[in-house]
Amino acid sequence: DTGKKSNGSTTNHKNLSSQEVQIARETAELFKSNIFKLQIDELMKEVQLKDTKIAKIEKFLHKLHDIIESIPDLKDQSLEEVEKWVSTKSTAIPFNDPKPANVNYKFSYMKPENIAIVGSFGLKTGIQSSHGLSIDVNLTMPAEIFQAKDYLNYRALHKRAFYLGYLADSLNKAFKSEKLGFLKLSYKYLNDDILTPVLRLEATDINLESEYNFHKTKFSINILAGLPHGIFDSKKLLPNKNCIRVQKESEQLELPSTPLYNASILTMTSYDHYLKFLYKTKKSAEQFKEACILGRLWLSQRGLGASIEKGGFGHFEFATLMAALLNGGGLQGNKILLHGFSSYQLFKGVVKYLASEDLAQEGFVQFYSGSTEATRYIKGGFNTPTLFDKSTKINILHKMSNNSYKLLVHHAKKTLVLLNDVFKDRFDVLFLQNSNQDHLKFDYVVNFQIPLANDEDYQFGPFEKITHLTFENFISNKISFLLQYGLGDRLLGFDICFNRASTFDITSRKPKTSNTINARIGLLINAAESEKLVIKGPAETDEESLQFRAFWGSKSSLRRFKDGSIVHSVVWVSDHKKPIVISAMEYILKRHLKEELEVTSTITEFNKLLPLPNLPSSTQQTTISTVATNSLVKSYDDLHKILIKMELPLNVKSVLPASAGLRSTSLLQPVPFSVSSPDFFNELVVQFESSVKWPDEISALEKVKTAFLLKIHETLAKETVYKSYVVQDQESIPYNFDICTLNVLTPEGYGFKLRVLTERDEVLYLRAIENSSKEKRVAVESIYFKFNQKYLGAVSHTRHITSLSHRFQFFSPTVRLFKKWLDDQLLLSHFNDELVELIALQPFLDPSQYEAPGSIQNGFMKILSFLSSWNWKEDPLILDLAKNQDEEENEIVSKLSDRLTLQTYQQIKSNFQSVRQQDPNGLKIQFFIASKIDQSGKLWSSGVQLPMAARLTALAKVAVQLIKTKGLNSSTIDLLFKPSLSDYDFVLTVKSPFALGAGSGVLTNAGAFKNLIAQNNSYPQDITSRFDPVVKLVQILNSKYKDIILFSSHKYTINEKNHNVITGLFVPSKLAKSKFKVQLGYNCRPHLNDEVILNKDAIFNEILNISGDLASDFDKK
């Protein structure tokens, strides 16, 4: 019987495999995966414009059409007549500079040849968006208005400006008479192009009841005035031609080309043309439309767009490139994209093309929008991003600069890696997550104001004016050159924007000008190069030496290097507050733009937050300096040598580092003799050669270990200048009361704590779990966890973090800052260092759509952003400690490397599922963080109390929200690091009787008296006398009130007042009255009958009495 059944199901399965499996496989190929396809389908439904909204706006568009049709002509007006006309109106004509004067051509308004909806609304690739969608309506001006030569010297543009001005005035009049008073008209420079003013039409919330009021649809309308297609000889408007004639100083001078001007004019003639071109493509490739929508989302989530400020590559450019690639794109015109491709394949194809083909330096793309001739990639670029349409002679990428192109390619590369990721679902970061936040996108953001008092200051002469059109374009170009030349390899990319005013009232000819422009530069750092001190330039005899010296001025000097070369070079001085990139940039901008520029960046505020080690010249160290750690590691090496050589009953086999200090992640950097620092003693795990003689019982085993430590102590005392102490350790492993460590003080001033690991330990702890009763198993398991953390986990964690902090230069300082934040927010004492470091690794190991952080500001903000959005309940955090981002997938390499395999990844995921099955709400294990070295995912997070875990997420959310609404500036940064003490039930302020900051090796009051602060150079007589007494106080409070109060305090006391706070939160369930029981276990007072209730006042009183002379204030709710 069973045989039959199974037979039946096999047949079923076969039926499935013949058809459906085939479909499933095809989808997987077409869409990366079936899930990906479903996600795209879902997304398309979600972003689709709502029919009701479309109906609403279409109703208005019809009305608008009728109104425009009824506007009377006004023909052949001379400039004087135009000026007279203007003087009687409140509407201005948006003439470009220079305003027309003494011209003999005529201005006219005549009914448009054609009125058409163009752009994405016309193509039906428009999508829902929170900031609304603009609908482009193109009015093609009649050909009669123009003459063949009008492409020269702004003539066509001035005629167009009049057309627009007259149109604006007439529309305003009509709106009044038609009772459409809710409409608001303004001028707008389309895509920040000052040559292309258009009319912007919005609906306000006045007269909402009007059937035409489309305010709620969030649409706005751009009325474009287009020139007739083919009206000018397009060859004359090629990018290399000059079309603005200006006076030359001498006859020999050649007029520069005017590519921006030429492209603007040609673009005005081809709005309808490109709509047709894209529409045709849409008809021929079924999924073209969806792919356009994907592209649009992808661009907008990254803050990229068609306007110059957004980089000049938007939906139109994306769609046009895709259309061109459907028609070729290879060297021989071979097709890059096929018409049958899925939306995913089309999107990926475009992204891959952008990521892999250079369209600026090495080559460009040439295509035909007006014929079926093949698109080709042509070698040899124009040093400007180029997607050249042979049919219209327009470079579609003319609004892009080399640096905006570089950033686009960067995004494409990142996206390609994400698209190829087989481990994680990347749909969210690809299309749904907004990654357009400066402090996440860039490592540094620099702001400054450029005064505009005198154009000559910047050599913005007539030639520059006609090539660049605006001062912003010109200066952006200039800054690009300066940064490229001066910072070179230190940068991966940068973005310059000016907050240009692009919309202005129709009563003005142009936007109000101010005497300064605000510049913002976002820098993407090459972390390996950014802090290098020396720039090596050309040799004296080299042709380039003149330029080098002119560029760097007095900073440049001839130097001889170790390899014998004598070259011009620039040497920077590092500084703890200002990164070299910023100093260099400041120097360059001041030297080449204006001496008075004030360059500001929030990075200095962040750098100031990091405690400085009290070491010689520590103010002249960069944040990524490893000087302090190196000395500690050296001291460890020396001790290691001594121990290995030591003659003992069993030889020392290994002495492995297991401390934050040794892996360079301690909040306070190691400083000699700083015995007050909580990180002073660095744990070392000592192992002896193997032996069968270790006792088979835990307490006897610990005693033998102590005997070995005593032996080491004796030998150290006899043979070296090292001091050592046997110290009992009742904290590390609960219920193991026999552990001793050997605390060693090295002559250089560093402390080490030796603990012994034997091959029996783990066996015994595991045996304890096995022998424990069912009820006690969890408790005994947690003892094993502690053992695993201290003796095994910490060692391998230290090894991995050490290598990662070499790989990621900014990891160590970022962790320090993150720990500082946690400690300032009273959370650090609730998490172990390792857990904190693993969380901080997230943006480094999985930067996803970004780069790995290249500054502490960026790293820190990304950690906060990650924490604020991560759902620990539903998602396991899986870290690949060995993966190299962007590394080309190479099977052999990945098999040999330490990378996470798909199998391990799946295993970890299933571990997570079983953890969540037992604990669906994450009450016991909130953070699941796994890696190859801890697949359980809970080694470092078991024991974290839920309220503290939840508080971490809540605080990160608040922080992210604060930055979102108030921006990143010195006052918000201050707020981020200020604990909100009002959240606690009570706050006890305590004061240490001696200076803990100085005792911890922190350079207090940096800068002010740095010469006066003596460094510690010896140990105190009794080293315990310099330990922070608050540590013991908190320990006692925790043990006495473990189940009723959650205490928090700062782990580090480094402020000048020596103040710390101990805050308390009552466990809510303990606040209710309860029946009196002997086992109640907390301080209670009688209530009614046999009920008792928590005796809060007595508890407060007791806490204050225990704190005694340490207490300096107390507040309760």
Next chain:
Amino acid sequence: MSVPQEIKGFQVVPVTLSPSKFLKTKEPVKHYMYIKKHQSNTDKELAEKSLFLVNPPLASTLSSMKTFFKSIAPESLIENYFLNDEDLDYQINLTKLTSELYDDEQDTKTNAFKLPNGCALVVFVDKSAANLAFTKIKKYSKSAKELIQWPEYQESASIRFAKMFQQDYLSTEAISERVSAALLDFDRREAEAQ
């Protein structure tokens, strides 16, 4: 609202805590102990000369207990004071869980002293001293107009904590002795087991 003098057979015994200037209360803060005669089947002799205390003040030591009882029943001499404020689970014993050599007899003996967390045993010199003290306690909690103030810590907090740090740093001689004794003991048990 009057405070009950007895809860579930326990005498409710209020004391005041030594006031702190940071706690802005008008009157001294009261702390309540709950006391009754000790009962035990395993060690009757000890039980009848002891009082069982629930919720002793935090600063309670043999000496502070003596001071307290001196003012209530000066005639009753205290011999010893056991307090469990460690909040440990007696059922978790790593040695027992990892070794068959563990001495179970030893275990039952010490179990007699395994008080619940937050409880204490005041051992008097004899039964009558204990009885007398309990009678006086009853009288005190019934009629005391003036509550006894619990003795303060004798040392300042900074000194107390500094000493705790010092205690963690073991003297080499002492620890050497302890280690050798423990190992001898282990050898003996191992030998016996064989």
